[in-house]
Amino acid sequence: MSLIVTLGRAATLALLLGTGPALAALAPSDAQHQAAVEVAESLRYGHYADVSLDDAWSRQAFDRYLDLLDGQRAYLLRRDVTAFEDLATTLDDAILDGDLSRPFALYRRYHERAEARLEWLVARVDAGLDFRFDGDQRMLLDREDTPWPASESALDELWTKRLKNAALTLTISDQEPEAIEETLRERYEGQLTRLRQTNAEDVFGLIMAAVTGSIDPHSEYLSPRQSESFDIQMRLSLEGIGALLQADGEYVKVASLVPGGPAERAGVLKPADRIVGVGQEGEEIVNVVGMRLDDVVDMIRGPKGSVVRLDVVPAQAVDMTRSKVVEITRDTVNLEDQAAQGEIIEVERADGVHRLGVIEIPTFYVDFDAWQAGEEDYRSTTRDVAKEIERLVDEVAEGIVLDLRDNGGGALQEANSLIGLFIDRGPTVQVRDARGRISLYGDTESGTLYDGPLAVLVNRLSASASEILAGAIQDYGRGLVVGSDTFGKGTVQTLNELSHGQLKLTRAKFYRISGESTQHRGVTPDVRFPSLVDPETIGESSLDNALAWDQVREVQYRRYGEPERYLETLRERHRQRADAHPNFHYLERQAKLAERLREQHTSVSLNREQRQREAEAQEAEQLALENQRREALGLEPLDEWIDARDEEDSDEAQPVDRAQVVEAAEILLDYARLDDGLRFAEYD
Known part of the structure; x- marks a missing residue:
């Protein structure tokens, strides 16, 4: 005083x-x-x-x-x-x-x-x-x-x-x-x-x-400090949890997870989750509501092997009091953690058991250092997928599903070369620059590694190079695209040095060989799955000043098939299975419930009893849906809806994510048999 x-x-x-x-x-x-x-x-x-x-x-x-x-x-x-x-x-x-x-x-x-x-x-x-x-x-x-x-x-x-x-x-x-x-x-x-x-x-x-x-959401000024941090991230040597975070009002929201990163491996974070508290191992959790995004990021980063504790409100939770503390061990992201992996899924039909291959591709990667050094055995997405295809074919897979869910992109050259495994030379993507000049990229090698039945599984977090691959497979008629609408990231950025800092600048735009842009709209699947990701909060269309969708002239390319001839039948068969499958039934009803709750939840009551009644009513609906699913699967019911997150990754819980993979295999088997039947009829 x-x-x-x-x-x-x-x-x-x-x-x-x-x-x-x-x-x-x-x-x-x-x-x-x-x-x-x-x-x-x-x-x-x-x-x-x-x-x-x-x-x-x-x-x-x-x-x-x-x-x-x-x-x-x-x-x-x-x-x-x-x-x-x-x-x-x-x-x-x-x-x-x-x-x-x-x-x-x-x-x-x-x-x-x-x-x-x-x-x-x-x-x-x-x-x-x-x-x-x-x-x-x-x-x-x-x-x-x-x-x-x-x-x-x-x-x-x-x-x-x-x-x-x-x-x-x-x-x-x-x-x-x-x-x-x-x-x-x-x-x-x-x-x-x-x-x-x-x-x-x-x-x-x-x-x-x-x-x-004000121009577009991906052009960005980087201060000297931010430039250094960006360089570290590009080298993938930053030690943390492997999550991309963004500000969402007073909260910090998970935008996406790095494939193979600690957060994804732990299975305790999902896109659109909100982080309301951060604590170090053995210390109190600090409330981060209203805190600057970069300060929250600094708190989450830390030495490899150390543990960070996060107080998280799940994406589907409307009431911000329904948070849960999770622990993630910090680590670096290695190339091996992002490698493509294949498996065989067995599908039972009246005529017996059918074997379908599934290859999960978390990102489009290449070991640039080894490639530039001229090493023959360098790691890349295309090489790893090729090995998995050969193994699955040896194991008598009747078709192959490429799982690109949550794949945010990566090396464009890998998307191009990967498409080349399934086509015999041809264009894969068009790139138009600021002057209107169009460059055509494609597969220049003759022959295909795999010419059998093919499907691509995508979701709202499939972006950039993933959309190029899915779009090319769809345009060529080479296979089916199933899942939900993709992200819609169809622009190209370059990093320019300034006298003070750097500028990440949108310089070009991707277009499919059909001439359609992947920007804003993404790729529309042939057979659609319901999605719990809110397109109003995740995706290019949710970003302010996102560049618009448009078209350029299509290029010449050959069609390998006509999947569109079977889409009505495929969608009907999928609908019949989805209506009978507890996980798909849950997914559809949960998506509708989440949308309704978001529309209703524009304000909160400051009356404690009313607030609790509203929260309990909303959670009761979510819990009832979850327990209906569990009952249909012969699982024990849960007492609390928020506990469902802990069970998602267990084999017993049969998570919805797994149901999508199995259903993609079912759809591919339907397609393969329909196509074989038509070819046989036409030949006969």
Whole structure:
């Protein structure tokens, strides 16, 4: 208190609002001025799209900057936004000229508001929380489309609800009042500390994220620190859990898992899961709600062999109190962990048992170092798959399923050469650059390794090179594509050096040999399986400013078959099996339930009894579905729905993922016999 008295009233106000020396130091450097100009020029002349940095673009970039700063409309007031409305028409000039003074000033205004609000929250917690969890109050979960608050009192009302909701969530989780106050105090003090550690590089990164993200979601500025981290990831030598994380409001969400990584091997994380706490082995778990994404990532990384504990809310859980602590041992990802693996699946029919081969391909990999060194026996996806095909054929497989589920892509050359195992020379993919020039890639080697019945199994996380392979097999009529719609990542990025940092820039676009882009829409399967992955949250179409789907001219190629002639029959036979199979019946009903719950769950009650009734009703529906599945399979019922995750990977549980593989084999067998029958009839 004596310090505040000595400083005087004006200095005290500055201290409380955060307008002291630290905030004043948040100003652009000469290096950042120059980097902004280089980014602008790269976007104008190097990006795939026809980019015009004009007033129309300024509005889009300004709105995106506001979304990055305060996407939930929880800190800035309407008058704050109005005071910087000039950026809606001048941001283009600011970036082109490298004059970042106004964008930095907007950040400082946000910083002032956020710091004052966090201090307000800490003070409220220190004064003691005496909330009554009754009445009919509800809190809106997503405020992205709400108007900017008009007054401080409106923000006070919003944050009182947010604080009450945070306290209620912890209360339902059986924390004592003192522990709740301590948890919330640590949360807000931690956020305040991290906010005060913001430096000019962080602010510049936000501005550049708004600039590049307004063009497309994959173009990205990397600061010198981020560039170093990116290089480490590309070398696959980073020790961690092997999960790609992204910010989702106040939460950190799992975007995808690295094939063969520790998280995938452990089976305790799934895409769209939310991480609400992180702890080291033997230590308390730290709540990470509201924490910066890079800070959460740093907490999860660690030495190989060490254990990280994560407090996780499953993707299908609507209530954020339904979390579970899981443990993952950190490790590096080796090439062997991502290698293709084959197996034989036996399918029983009236005429006996049929053997179908399945090859799981987690990623498209190649040992570049060994390849460039001229080693003859270097590892690659194509070589490993070829060995598996030969082994499965020797074991009398009647057809082969390529399992590309969760395969996010990798080396394009491997996708091309892998397609070549199934066709006798021909194009595989078209690539159009920013100038409209189209390059054609394909298989140049004569002959095929395997010309038998073929199917490709995909899901929402099959992306990039996976989509090229699935699309080519479909276009050639070489086989069936089964599963769910793929991711839709049909763009190509290059990494460009800047005078300060690097720029990952979208420079080209993939097109199928039929001329259709894989961008945005992905590959549509011939026989569709229901999916629990919400396309509104996972996939290219869920990303802001994703480039649109379009077409180019198709190229000449030969057709190997006509699977479309049998699709009506194949779909009907699949439907009959799916209706009778407990796992597929569960999958379809669970997908519909999850969609309905997402549509209903736009707000939460701040009445404890009502909140618990809603959560229990939702979980009861999910538990009933799970237990119906288990009863049909002759398994013991579960008492808690959240325990289903622990049983997914056991042989006894017969997980849904396995059911999809078996059904893909069933569909392939149907196709093989229909095709053989038609060929025999035509020959006869």
